[in-house]
Amino acid sequence: MRIFNKYIGLLFAATLGFTACQDDFDDPAMSSPSSAWLADSENYQLMSINDFKTEYWQDAENYYATVGAAADGKRVLVKGRVISSDASGNIYKSLIIQDATGALAMSINANSMNNKYRRGQELVIDVTGMTVGKYAGLQQLGFPEDSESYGAQTTFMPYEFFEQHVQMQGLPAPADLDTITIRSLSEISGGGAATLVKWQSQLVRFNDCYFADGGKETFATSKETVNRTLTLSDGSSMVVRTSGYSNFYSDVLPEGHFDIVGILGYHSNGGWQLTLIDRKGCMNVGNPTQGPGAEDNPYTVDEAVSVINGGGSDNNIWLTGYIVGAVAPGVQSVTSNTDIQFGAEVDLDNTLVIASDPECKDWTKCMVVSLPQDSPLRQYGNLADNPGNYKAQIWLKGNLGTLLDMAALTGNNGAAANFRIDGLDIPDTGGNLDPDFNTMNNGEATGYYVNLTSATGWTATNSQLLRGGDSDSSPVFKVFGDASVFAVGLNGNTSKPGILTSPTLSGGLKTLSFYYTQVFNDNGKAKLTINIKQNGTVVASDVLEKSGITKFEKCVYSHEFNITGSYVLEIINECPSGQAVNKDRIAIWNLTDGTISGGDTPVDPTPGNAVTSLDETFPNKQIPADWTLVKAAGDKAWYATVFNDLPYAACTGYKGTTPPYDSWLISPAVDLSKVTDKKLSFDTQVNGYGSTTTVFEVYVMTSADPATATKTKLNPALPTAPDSGYSSWLNSGELDLSSFSGIVYIGFRYYATTDTQYATWCVTNVKLNAGGGENPGPVDPTPTPGPADGSGTEADPYSVAKVIALNATDKTTPAEGCKSVYVKGYIVGFMPSNKTVLSNTQFTAEGAVNTNLVLAPTADCKDYNLCIPVQLPAAVRATLALDANPTNLGKCVLLQGDILNYCSASGLKNTKFIKFVD
Numbered sequence: 001m002r003i004f005n006k007y008i009g010l011l012f013a014a015t016l017g018f019t020a021c022q023d024d025f026d027d028p029a030m031s032s033p034s035s036a037w038l039a040d041s042e043n044y045q046l047m048s049i050n051d052f053k054t055e056y057w058q059d060a061e062n063y064y065a066t067v068g069a070a071a072d073g074k075r076v077l078v079k080g081r082v083i084s085s086d087a088s089g090n091i092y093k094s095l096i097i098q099d100a101t102g103a104l105a106m107s108i109n110a111n112s113m114n115n116k117y118r119r120g121q122e123l124v125i126d127v128t129g130m131t132v133g134k135y136a137g138l139q140q141l142g143f144p145e146d147s148e149s150y151g152a153q154t155t156f157m158p159y160e161f162f163e164q165h166v167q168m169q170g171l172p173a174p175a176d177l178d179t180i181t182i183r184s185l186s187e188i189s190g191g192g193a194a195t196l197v198k199w200q201s202q203l204v205r206f207n208d209c210y211f212a213d214g215g216k217e218t219f220a221t222s223k224e225t226v227n228r229t230l231t232l233s234d235g236s237s238m239v240v241r242t243s244g245y246s247n248f249y250s251d252v253l254p255e256g257h258f259d260i261v262g263i264l265g266y267h268s269n270g271g272w273q274l275t276l277i278d279r280k281g282c283m284n285v286g287n288p289t290q291g292p293g294a295e296d297n298p299y300t301v302d303e304a305v306s307v308i309n310g311g312g313s314d315n316n317i318w319l320t321g322y323i324v325g326a327v328a329p330g331v332q333s334v335t336s337n338t339d340i341q342f343g344a345e346v347d348l349d350n351t352l353v354i355a356s357d358p359e360c361k362d363w364t365k366c367m368v369v370s371l372p373q374d375s376p377l378r379q380y381g382n383l384a385d386n387p388g389n390y391k392a393q394i395w396l397k398g399n400l401g402t403l404l405d406m407a408a409l410t411g412n413n414g415a416a417a418n419f420r421i422d423g424l425d426i427p428d429t430g431g432n433l434d435p436d437f438n439t440m441n442n443g444e445a446t447g448y449y450v451n452l453t454s455a456t457g458w459t460a461t462n463s464q465l466l467r468g469g470d471s472d473s474s475p476v477f478k479v480f481g482d483a484s485v486f487a488v489g490l491n492g493n494t495s496k497p498g499i500l501t502s503p504t505l506s507g508g509l510k511t512l513s514f515y516y517t518q519v520f521n522d523n524g525k526a527k528l529t530i531n532i533k534q535n536g537t538v539v540a541s542d543v544l545e546k547s548g549i550t551k552f553e554k555c556v557y558s559h560e561f562n563i564t565g566s567y568v569l570e571i572i573n574e575c576p577s578g579q580a581v582n583k584d585r586i587a588i589w590n591l592t593d594g595t596i597s598g599g600d601t602p603v604d605p606t607p608g609n610a611v612t613s614l615d616e617t618f619p620n621k622q623i624p625a626d627w628t629l630v631k632a633a634g635d636k637a638w639y640a641t642v643f644n645d646l647p648y649a650a651c652t653g654y655k656g657t658t659p660p661y662d663s664w665l666i667s668p669a670v671d672l673s674k675v676t677d678k679k680l681s682f683d684t685q686v687n688g689y690g691s692t693t694t695v696f697e698v699y700v701m702t703s704a705d706p707a708t709a710t711k712t713k714l715n716p717a718l719p720t721a722p723d724s725g726y727s728s729w730l731n732s733g734e735l736d737l738s739s740f741s742g743i744v745y746i747g748f749r750y751y752a753t754t755d756t757q758y759a760t761w762c763v764t765n766v767k768l769n770a771g772g773g774e775n776p777g778p779v780d781p782t783p784t785p786g787p788a789d790g791s792g793t794e795a796d797p798y799s800v801a802k803v804i805a806l807n808a809t810d811k812t813t814p815a816e817g818c819k820s821v822y823v824k825g826y827i828v829g830f831m832p833s834n835k836t837v838l839s840n841t842q843f844t845a846e847g848a849v850n851t852n853l854v855l856a857p858t859a860d861c862k863d864y865n866l867c868i869p870v871q872l873p874a875a876v877r878a879t880l881a882l883d884a885n886p887t888n889l890g891k892c893v894l895l896q897g898d899i900l901n902y903c904s905a906s907g908l909k910n911t912k913f914i915k916f917v918d
Contacts, residue, residue, distance in 0.1 A: 035124040035167040037077055044126070045074040050101035052078050053139055053197045056132045061268045062153035064133030064144040075128040079169065080104065082121045083177055083203040084263060087114040088278035090246035093156055094140075096201050096263060097123055098177065103201035107135065107142035109156035120174030124167045131157070137268030139200055179261055181205045183293060184234040184503075185272060185453040186315040186399075188264075189439065196266065204264045204274070208233040208257050208288040211240075212536065215255030220244045228253060230260065230274065233294070234316045235503030235568055236457040239273045241265065248279035258285040270461075271451035293317030295397075301356040301367050304400050308407045315399040316457050316503060319367075319409050321354035323389050323421075326382070327368060327404060329643055330725075334406040337363050344390035345812055349382035349621070349641070354409075358391040367407045369396060375414020380424055380851075385621070387812045388873065388910065393422040399455075411456070417508070423874040424851075435502070435591055437486035440465050452488065457503030462496040464489035466519065466587050485589060489519055490528070490573040492584025500588070502569040509567060513558040514591040518549040518584075525549065526586050527576035532561055533568040545576070557588075590658070610671035610743055613769040614680075618649045620809075622904045625839040626668040628704045628745075634661035638750065646764065648685075651750035653694065653758030660753045666704045667746040667766070672737065675769045679734040680714075680746065682766040688721025688759030694752040696761040700737065701745040711747065712740075721759050729764075737768070792821035794914065797894060800825040800857045803868045808899050808906040818899035823908055824917060825855035827880075827888050828862075831869060831903055838869050838905040845889040848882035852903070859890040869907035870895065876913045892917040 037044045047055075056065055070076050080097030095106045095113055106125075117123065131144050133154035142154030143161070180202055182188060188199045209232045211217075219242040220226035226249075227239040240262070242249060261281045262274040276282070292299045298318035299307075307314060326346040331339045340353050342361050355366045371378035377396075383389055396419045398412035412418050439455035444465070452460040468485030490498025509532065518524030525547045532540040542559045549555060575584045616624065618640040623629060629637050635658045638651045653661045672678060688694060698716055701709040716732035737744070746766070752758055790798040798806075798821055806818060829843040830853050841854045841864040856867045872881055882888055897911040 032171050033168040035079075035169045037075075037124055037126060037167055038079070038169065043074055044077050045070045045072070046077045046079065048101040049078055049080055049097070049099045049104045050197060052076070052127065052132075053102060053104065053200075054194075057139065057193050057197055058134070059193060060134065061137050062134050062147075062150050064131050064142070064152050064154050066144075067127045067130050067132055069128050075126055077124055078104065078127055079122060079124045081173065081177055082117050082119050082123060085114045085119050085277050086111060088247050088276075090243050090248075090276055090278065091263070092243060092245075097125070098201075098203060100178070102198055103203065105138065105140040105201040106162065107140050107154060107156050108159055108162050110159035110162075117168075118172045118174075120172035120177055122169040122173070124169050126165045126167075130165055138266045139197070177203060179203050179205045181207060181291070183207070183291070183317070184232060184315050184457050185236045185238060185459070186234075186439075186455045186457050187313060188272060189453045189455055192444075199264055199272075200266050202264045203261070205259060205261045206230070206232055206274075207259045207291055208294075209260055210257045211253040211255075214253045217253055218250050219253060220246065220249035222249065227270075227273070234457050235501075235505075236453060237459055237501060239270065241273050241275050248276075251279060254282050254285045256286050257288045259283050259288050269450065271453065295395075298395060299400070301354055302365065304367060304409070305365065305407045308400050308402065313400050315411070315455065316397070317400065318395060318397050319400075320393060320395045321356055321367065322358035322360075323352055323381075323383065323392050323394055324355045324358065324360050324366065325353040325390075326384070327351040327353065331404065334363055334368070334404045337361060339363065340366070344383060344387035346383045347643070349378060349384040352381060352383065352394070354394060358393075363406065367409055368403050369398075369409045369412065370403060372412070372414035376416045377412065377414035377419050381419065381421060385811060389421060389424075392424075395420050417505070435488075435500075437465065437488055437589065440486075440488070458500065460488045460490070460498065460500045462491045462493070463498040463500070464491065464585070487517075487587040487589035489585050489587045490571065492520070492573050492575045492577070492586065494575045494578060497575050498573045498585070500569075500571040504566050504568055508564040509561050509569070509593055510563075511558060511560045511593060512569070512591070513556065513593075514588050516544070516555050516557055516586055516588045517552050519552065519587045520583055520585045522551045523548055524551065525576040525584055526555070527574040527584070528557075528586065528588075529570075529572045529574055530557075530559065531570040531572070532563050533570060534563075534565065539563065539567075543574075547576075610669040612671055612674045614667055614670065614746070614766050615768075615770040616667075616766040617647050617764050619647045620901065620904045621647070622837060623649060623665070624668075625837060628664075628666040630664040630666065630704070630706055632662040632664065632706055634658050634663065636661045636663050636750070638663055638665040638748070648683075648762045648764035649748075650760055650762040652760035653750075653752040654760065661750065661758075662706075663750045664706050665748040665750075665763070666701065666706075669704070669743050669745060670768065672741050672744055677769045678737040678740075680732075680737055680766075680768045681734050682716070682732050683729045683764050684716075684718055684732065685727055685729045685762040686719050686721045686759055687726040687762075688757065694721075694759035694761070695749070696759075697749040697751070698732075698735075699747040699749065700740055701747045702743075704745050704747075706747065706749070709745070709747075726760075726762075731765075790822075790824075792817060792823075794822045794894070794896075797822035797824040798899075799823075800855055800866070800868050803899055803908065804866075804906055806899055806906055808901045811901045814898040814900055820896060821899060822894060822896050822914065823855070823868075823899075824892065824894050825857060825868070826859040826861070826890060826892050827853055827882070828856040828859065828867065828890070829854045830882050837903050838864050838867065838907075841867060845882040845886035848886070850877045850881035850883045853880060853882060853888075855893075855895075855908070859892070869903040869905055871897075871902055871907070871909040871911055873911060876911055879913050880911075 080099040083098045084091050084096040093108055095108055097104055130141055132141055135154050140154055143157040145153055145155040147153055182204050209230055212229050222244050224244040227241050229237050230240045231237045262276045265273045265275050290297055292303055293314055295318045298320040301321035304319055325340050325342040328339055328341045329347050340363050350371050352369045353366050371382055396409055396412050398409040401410040402408050435458040436454040436456045440452040452465055466487045466489050488500055528544040530542045531538045540561050544557050573586055577583050621640045623640050631637055636653055638649050640649050649665055651663050698714045699711040701711050703709040714735050719727035719730040748763055750761055790796050790802050792798050829841050830848045831840055843862050852872055853870050854867045855870050894914040894917050895911055896914055897908040900909045902909050
């Protein structure tokens with residue numbers, strides 16, 4: 001958000017161009033009016049516009065109230081400069097003033113007010129005894145009216161009445177007006193009454209926007225007010241409202257991109273709308289202003305910090321900087337350099353700290369970025385696992401804000417489309433849809449035919465914001481019986497069909513999926529057109545059509561589009577009943593790039609692979625491959641991490657976006673018939689700030705699927721969430737499982753509904769029969785990896801078996817004899833990006849990624865226990881990576897690098913290619 005005065009200055013300069021006179025005439029002295037009220041502090045008190053509007057604000061769509069005197073009996077004044085003009089005929093019977101805190105509209109029964117009250121003229125208004133209220137949601141000064149249709153509301157005040165309450169102060173100074181630049185509607189969405197008070201009637205500017213009908217339609221038609229759709233630079237849209245009585249109504253809309261300045265209006269049935277003061281409000285056609293924040297012109301960290309520290313914000317922007325560290329463990333508020341771990345060696349993987357200078361060690365010149373759990377941004381970006389990212393340049397999309405009391409980039413969902421790191425080729429795993437329906441209308445459910453905008457720039461026209469619950473009365477719908485579910489109801493009236501439109505999304509779209517339901521009646525119909533647009537043109541389309549839908553029945557839509565590049569998603573309700581009533585209203589929610597089914601599908605280990613003991617601490621920040629993760633609800637999963645050298649698994653609802661959360665961590669199958677010591681124990685810890693709504697539970701289960709398994713709840717000893725910080729670790733005590741038999745699973749459940757302080761539950765040291773048990777039957781002998789030979793030189797390189805035997809556990813610092821050594825082996829496969837662990841090796845070149853490969857002692861090896869993982873920096877990918885070189889499969893290669901723990905195994909990092917060996 002930036003102040004821009006050039007438009008006003010140009011208008012003022014044009015006015016001065018008509019004031020030249022002959023040199024032999026004296027200029028007449030100009031009389032400067034002065035308000036006597038301002039000078040009379042004994043009888044008058046001045047309020048800012050924002051304070052005045054806030055004091056008299058009511059949430060009702062329409063109301064009126066009489067302005068009283070101040071508490072001390074003084075009359076109340078507001079003052080501001082005129083920002084409107086009725087000269088072009090586009091602003092009707094309205095006068096708007098602005099001060100540094102806001103703008104105030106006045107509804108006055110008069111025309112041609114511009115002749116006296118010119119733009120830039122400062123007015124002092126004695127509001128005592130005047131009427132303040134709303135008309136269709138817009139707060140203004142006016143006159144009381146009791147409408148049969150709309151109730152109490154404001155209408156035009158008599159011009160003579162207005163004249164009794166106004167004095168002019170000084171001469172017009174249009175150059176002093178503030179035109180506030182807004183990049184996205186998300187900047188003025190959410191925040192409730194405070195946002196509306198601040199932004200209603202302001203003089204605003206949008207850069208680099210365009211009309212969908214530019215070059216085709218006119219602004220309006222004669223004697224009719226017409227709305228035209230304006231698309232903003234981030235892909236969101238709003239209407240520009242033009243009167244058919246204006247002197248430019250017949251002008252053709254500008255074609256191409258341009259900048260626009262106007263009055264930011266508001267209507268309860270349409271939300272924000274823009275009214276031009278005159279035709280000159282459309283400017284720089286074909287050469288729009290390109291401010292910082294675009295992908296090809298991102299903010300620098302220094303620029304962003306300056307905006308944030310100045311109290312500003314900007315949403316859906318791109319930012320670039322250099323990775324310089326991460327937030328230190330246990331820090332809740334950054335107040336000094338000691339709260340940041342500068343450098344490549346950091347303890348935690350959940351944040352990055354970036355700066356404009358790669359050598360920066362000053363936290364005040366940095367920004368923090370949160371790395372969402374299970375996201376590509378955390379996987380590829382975090383320094384704990386990727387120390388080579390230190391000082392690398394990174395580009396990120398998100399919002400300017402604060403986190404941990406320091407400048408931050410927020411709102412990045414971690415999808416590959418929303419970041420990039422210099423030197424890394426990050427696979428796009430999709431999933432970058434993020435409508436944030438819960439931010440529409442500040443999370444408050446609405447009536448019908450409302451225009452809505454989310455914090456991420458999604459717009460819904462002629463729609464309704466609904467939320468889940470137990471009631472079936474609008475605007476609540478029975479989905480999960482959970483009030484945390486938000487949906488957009490696309491209205492099914494043929495005269496006002498509901499339309500959902502995304503901002504410009506990047507990274508392509510593979511498979512679009514969402515839930516939908518009929519919210520009007522049983523045996524209902526749905527017909528939605530789904531369009532994918534690029535550069536304003538529909539490049540792919542699909543029609544969803546279904547009949548016989550039971551009211552509130554949860555239906556699933558999924559369609560493979562396979563779109564690459566940037567795009568805009570549009571969903572239109574086609575109103576299949578063909579009626580001008582809202583019979584076909586369809587609610588949609590949980591939009592995602594990927595398939596959905598209500599939760600992850602667990603993989604049930606077969607009893608043939610059952611274990612006879614558990615002894616798990618979750619080392620190396622990895623959930624073991626034979627443990628199962630199930631997200632029965634929500635977007636939060638269990639993960640493994642390390643703190644103070646103690647490894648453990650954890651789950652939290654913190655920063656989740658789709659509560660409730662029902663997440664399971666499930667052990668391998670355990671064959672209790674072969675277990676001698678049937679006592680289960682484990683250690684837990686909780687950080688919950690006194691949270692009592694988050695639940696941690698432990699079950700014995702008959703399968704690894706919580707939805708179908710028979711579950712028996714255990715009663716372990718558990719810690720209590722402290723008021724702040726983490727509890728001490730507490731042992732569960734010995735839980736007797738002797739009453740169970742056959743194949744069982746141990747399930748650790750994290751459950752939380754909507755909460756202001758989600759608890760984090762941690763578990764480790766899971767033990768069952770850890771001392772041993774009966775022999776479960778014949779098993780394959782442990783493979784022999786071959787001779788562990790070689791000295792690590794180019795002439796005598798380490799074998800693969802030698803690298804395994806060295807058993808590297810450190811991820812960043814090579815042990816003695818492990819730095820810059822030579823290794824020889826055969827390329828046999830790769831580890832896919834969805835689960836980059838050695839146990840998930842794919843012994844093929846098909847579908848290979850370019851970030852790693854797997855080396856074995858022989859070309860025909862198919863046992864990952866005999867292999868090592870190899871990291872591929874950008875410099876060697878063109879030569880080694882199997883995606884570009886599938887014929888490398890089976891080749892013997894000589895490499896140089898550092899032996900470190902990589903992908904949960906002893907492997908090679910910082911790799912250099914030496915040669916292929918015959």
